[in-house]
Amino acid sequence: MTLNAAPTDLTGKICIVTGANGGIGASAAEHFAALGAKVFATDIGPDFTGSAEVTYQPFDLLDPDGLNACVDWINASAPNVLFNNAALFDMGTVLDADLAQYDRLFGLNVRAFYAVMQAAAQSMVDTETQGSIINLASQAGHRGEALVAHYCASKAAVISYTQSAALALAPHKIRVNAISPGVIDTPMWKTVDGLFAKYEGKEPGQKKREVGEAVPLGYMGDPADVARTAVFLASDQSSYITAQTLCVDGGNVLR
Ligand SMILES: NC(=O)c1ccc[n+]([C@@H]2O[C@H](COP(=O)([O-])OP(=O)(O)OC[C@H]3O[C@@H](n4cnc5c(N)ncnc54)[C@H](O)[C@@H]3O)[C@@H](O)[C@H]2O)c1
DSSP: OOOOOOOOOOTTOEEEEESTTSHHHHHHHHHHHHTTOEEEEEOSSSSOOSOTTSEEOOOOTTSHHHHHHHHHHHHHHOOSEEEEOOOOOOOBOTTTOOHHHHHHHHIIIIIIHHHHHHHHHHHHHHTTOOOEEEEEOOGGGSSOOTTBHHHHHHHHHHHHHHHHHHHHHGGGTOEEEEEEEOSBOSTHHHHHHHHHHHHHOOOTTHHHHHHHHHSTTSSOBOHHHHHHHHHHHHSGGGTTOOSOEEEESTTOOOO
16 A cells, blocks of 8 residues: 655746735745745735735736736746635625625626636646646635625536636646635725625624624634635645535535
8 A cells, every 4th residue: 555645845837826915825824835836926916915925927818918917927937736715705685785786796796706716727738737736716606605605606607617717627637625614804804894784784793703603613713724725725635636625615515
């Protein structure tokens, strides 16, 4: 019997991280870099707020020129790993979530997400790299919610594209998986908590506290909980896993 359980090492891997100034993206970039990867990170702001070891390039993925430039940048980087993470959250029911909100959420969470994934996949095919693509879905992608119509639908699309891409890229030995975080304590939760306060008449901080207490494990996740799963999916430790959506949610979603 061959025991193949070497410690996780990302030395020699080139990792692209989008949304790298956010809670989960920043943690993933730091984890990848700490384990030896060369990390190329992007977000909308002018500067990267994390470690100096990470090479940073800003792009606005909702701007057509920004998205095109990002696609070129991905090609030039020739990644082994993509952490496809940038996204926006907003709320509304089917009666009040308008098409402007649809365009913003689908523009980033689906359209730009898809273009970024396609660019990384094409680069991996062209360079014959047996890479790993990691897409950020959400527990919201597994079940519609009355108040969260567009965001839930955008994350359901991420899960579906993950499966289609994994099957299409399997002959190239490129793996494509998604992570569905549950409730993770990041800057996004400032927006989420504020919106729930407005829609459900809650006190500021109340929704955040309630969702944390409702998790079967009893607390909100930390960005590092997601980053450690990303490290596993990026590494050769997960070499036989593709087309899956891993729920990192303390037990919130059973499927
Ligand atoms: N935090 C959670 O509880 C949670 C739960 C489920 C899924 N997720 C998903 O995890 C991922 C990361 O979430 P997070 O909580 O770290 O969010 P976050 O808001 O902290 O980070 C998202 C990042 O995306 C960037 N971004 C926004 N618009 C952009 C644009 N036009 N161009 C480029 N970048 C842009 C933001 O600047 C931000 O840094 C997202 O895909 C999110 O949907 C988060």
